[in-house]
Amino acid sequence: MDVKDKLKILSAAAKYDVSCVSSGSSRQNTEGGIGNAAESGICHTWGADGRCVSLLKVLLTNNCIYNCAYCINRTTNDVPRASFTVDEIVDLTINFYIRNYIEGLFLSSGVEVNANYTMERMLLAVKKLRIEKKFNGYIHLKAIPGADYSLVSEAGRYADRMSVNIELPSEESLKALAPQKNRENILLPMKRIGAEIIEKAEEHKKNYKAPQFVPAGQSTQLIIGASPEPDYKIIKLSESLYDKFNLKRVFYSAYIPVSDNPKLPVISKPPLLREHRLYQADWLLRFYGFLADELVNPARPQLDAALDPKAAWAVNNLHLFPVEINRASYETILRIPGVGVRSAKKIVTARRVHALNFDDLKRLGVVLKRAKYFITCSGKYYEKLVYEESSLRVKLIGPPPALPGSGAAGLKKKKEDEGQLSLFENDIPHDVSTNISAAVTGEF
Amino acid sequence: MGATYIYDDSFDGLLTALFTAYCAAQKPDAIAAESEFEDGLFVEKVPLKTDPRKAAKAVNIISNFISLDAMHNIFYAFLAESENHGGVIYDYFKFGIEKGRKADKFLHDPRVIGVHKLRDKLHCEKHRLLGLIRFKKVETGAAGEINSRRHIYYAEIEPDNNVVGLVAPHFAHRLPGEPWMIHDLKRGIAALNDGQGGGANWSVVDISLNGAPQSAENEDIYQDLWRAFLKSLVIETRINPKLQKRCMPVRYWKHLVEMAD
Numbered sequence: 001m002d003v004k005d006k007l008k009i010l011s012a013a014a015k016y017d018v019s020c021v022s023s024g025s026s027r028q029n030t031e032g033g034i035g036n037a038a039e040s041g042i043c044h045t046w047g048a049d050g051r052c053v054s055l056l057k058v059l060l061t062n063n064c065i066y067n068c069a070y071c072i073n074r075t076t077n078d079v080p081r082a083s084f085t086v087d088e089i090v091d092l093t094i095n096f097y098i099r100n101y102i103e104g105l106f107l108s109s110g111v112e113v114n115a116n117y118t119m120e121r122m123l124l125a126v127k128k129l130r131i132e133k134k135f136n137g138y139i140h141l142k143a144i145p146g147a148d149y150s151l152v153s154e155a156g157r158y159a160d161r162m163s164v165n166i167e168l169p170s171e172e173s174l175k176a177l178a179p180q181k182n183r184e185n186i187l188l189p190m191k192r193i194g195a196e197i198i199e200k201a202e203e204h205k206k207n208y209k210a211p212q213f214v215p216a217g218q219s220t221q222l223i224i225g226a227s228p229e230p231d232y233k234i235i236k237l238s239e240s241l242y243d244k245f246n247l248k249r250v251f252y253s254a255y256i257p258v259s260d261n262p263k264l265p266v267i268s269k270p271p272l273l274r275e276h277r278l279y280q281a282d283w284l285l286r287f288y289g290f291l292a293d294e295l296v297n298p299a300r301p302q303l304d305a306a307l308d309p310k311a312a313w314a315v316n317n318l319h320l321f322p323v324e325i326n327r328a329s330y331e332t333i334l335r336i337p338g339v340g341v342r343s344a345k346k347i348v349t350a351r352r353v354h355a356l357n358f359d360d361l362k363r364l365g366v367v368l369k370r371a372k373y374f375i376t377c378s379g380k381y382y383e384k385l386v387y388e389e390s391s392l393r394v395k396l397i398g399p400p401p402a403l404p405g406s407g408a409a410g411l412k413k414k415k416e417d418e419g420q421l422s423l424f425e426n427d428i429p430h431d432v433s434t435n436i437s438a439a440v441t442g443e444f
Numbered sequence: 445m446g447a448t449y450i451y452d453d454s455f456d457g458l459l460t461a462l463f464t465a466y467c468a469a470q471k472p473d474a475i476a477a478e479s480e481f482e483d484g485l486f487v488e489k490v491p492l493k494t495d496p497r498k499a500a501k502a503v504n505i506i507s508n509f510i511s512l513d514a515m516h517n518i519f520y521a522f523l524a525e526s527e528n529h530g531g532v533i534y535d536y537f538k539f540g541i542e543k544g545r546k547a548d549k550f551l552h553d554p555r556v557i558g559v560h561k562l563r564d565k566l567h568c569e570k571h572r573l574l575g576l577i578r579f580k581k582v583e584t585g586a587a588g589e590i591n592s593r594r595h596i597y598y599a600e601i602e603p604d605n606n607v608v609g610l611v612a613p614h615f616a617h618r619l620p621g622e623p624w625m626i627h628d629l630k631r632g633i634a635a636l637n638d639g640q641g642g643g644a645n646w647s648v649v650d651i652s653l654n655g656a657p658q659s660a661e662n663e664d665i666y667q668d669l670w671r672a673f674l675k676s677l678v679i680e681t682r683i684n685p686k687l688q689k690r691c692m693p694v695r696y697w698k699h700l701v702e703m704a705d
């Protein structure tokens with residue numbers, strides 16, 4: 001099989017891993033070497049699905065002895081199989097990099113022969129790149145669950161980022177859908193990588209010549225909608241991964257049907273809106289100072305489909321509003337719906353030299369579409385307004401029955417998503433308020 | 445009737461004009477680049493001669509009385525080749541002299557917003573191009589031997605703003621050991637690196653090529669592999685051309701290996 005055919009198979013097999021991020025590392029080029037890593041990350045192109053492509057994302061092989069139900073590479077699936085040689089990976093990476101197609105390599109793999117064998121081959125590829133070719137571009141490496149930690153740890157010396165994918169958000173789902181994997185061999189390496197990152201970062205601080213270890217941190221991925229966990233469980237899990245394992249990113253991947261296994265839900269389209277809301281909530285945890293429990297809780301286990309999670313939180317906490325733009329703390333301003341980190345920073349900078357009014361805010365570039373209902377400027381409201389949940393909801397998303405601009409497509413979308421959401425409705429207390437707003441705006 | 449200072453389109457020229465305005469008892473109404481200036485009945489035109497010493501003094505004034513950030517903002521706003529950037533920069537300069545160190549905090553003031561907008565426009569395009577530049581390995585022939593190699597990694601761009609000098613340092617650090625050229629077709633200039641190693645071996649030169657350079661051996665193979673890779677990476681159930689176009693405006697496609705024709 002020639003390289004092109006292998007590339008087709010092994011990139012298609014890797015595409016369900018959504019992470020393509022190249023940020024967080026500022027690896028420098030070395031004498032006679034090629035490449036470096038840009039701290040902020042760089043997108044090189046966007047696919048027809050609108051996803052940013054930053055790395056050569058491939059599997060080393062899609063041969064796999066495991067049989068995870070949600071995965072196209074599972075052993076019982078009838079798909080063409082291929083394996084790269086180490087040299088092929090190295091050659092593609094260098095030649096794509098030099099032409100500025102990519103920031104680096106994201107190497108993952110099916111489990112061939114056994115976990116150690118696979119991890120060893122991946123290690124060979126990165127060592128060849130780093131040592132022989134002096135390649136200093138970005139490398140994201142998957143840690144294979146079940147591989148000896150000594151191999152994982154060695155790989156961490158060469159990788160910028162490592163990840164172990166949890167995929168399914170609970171032990172029960174793991175048992176049902178990925179019977180050969182278990183909590184232990186997923187979480188343990190994450191924990192140890194996390195500990196070693198902290199340890200080596202300390203050493204590196206004291207002595208900048210000390211080797212770096214996974215400088216761009218650790219990430220993981222959760223599949224959304226292949227198993228019945230509500231958003232509440234998922235966001236709580238993410239929160240503890242950030243707090244306890246020191247993860248840099250949790251990625252969410254809307255489940256795309258790849259199998260007719262009876263244990264998997266039947267859906268015609270991936271639950272993209274739900275995925276989008278989870279990303280928004282994740283952002284609120286990482287950059288906006290929110291706790292998971294503020295966004296979802298056992299009584300409200302799903303994120304609001306019609307409102308972004310910050311606006312949903314705000315209409316449920318109206319006693320905290322309106323916020324006075326010229327006096328409130330930065331943290332409070334960050335919590336105003338529609339105000340992002342950039343806008344919040346601009347507000348606190350500009351108000352030190354000038355009392356801001358609504359026109360000033362517009363000129364600062366603050367989007368008032370949602371924010372205007374939640375703020376005052378020097379005591380003034382934007383418009384007269386009844387301050388209660390239901391009327392604000394109408395303001396924010398329009399009247400419940402016919403959504404403006406949603407039309408037939410919007411209704412169809414709603415149906416499909418309901419098929420997805422209904423999976424959960426047996427397990428969770430029926431909550432009227434989440435249901436009213438289950439209408440989908442189609443706004444991404 | 446107010447005067448308009450005319451400078452010669454260069455950055456030194458603009459700085460000369462700012463310095464001259466700073467010293468003048470009778471301040472000019474406006475500053476404009478020669479190529480943009482339109483004669484008017486009530487405008488007194490004052491052409492200035494570019495003077496590097498005056499330009500250096502302007503740099504000192506801006507850096508010391510306003511801030512280094514302000515100097516950066518002015519330079520970027522100048523490179524953002526928008527209409528009347530001389531005028532926008534002059535307004536910002538006057539405001540800066542009036543307010544001093546805290547000038548850039550007046551984020552609601554149109555005089556600050558004007559320059560910040562241009563700066564952001566430039567930052568945005570620069571960052572975009574760091575990803576979108578595509579090098580092709582081309583032959584230079586025996587005559588064009590560079591550093592004893594007969595190939596060069598060659599990229600064509602047609603950016604909205606004059607960013608070739610801003611993206612060059614990035615590639616100089618990244619590919620110090622390879623000869624490369626980033627050719628701005630619109631402006632007839634190129635950033636050139638000789639591949640001697642080190643992060644500072646690049647320069648911007650005027651250039652015109654007759655005809656497209658000849659691809660080196662294997663170049664087509666990697667282009668083909670790149671296209672194949674991107675094609676199989678797409679998730680069919682998520683196809684979203686609108687999003688693709690929003691992230692990567694169509695005007696850049698012409699020079700992208702994967703999007704051209």
Ligand code: SF4
Binds near residue numbers: 064110111
């Ligand atoms: S181990 Fe990985 S590649 Fe193999 S079937 Fe499971 S998810 Fe797929």
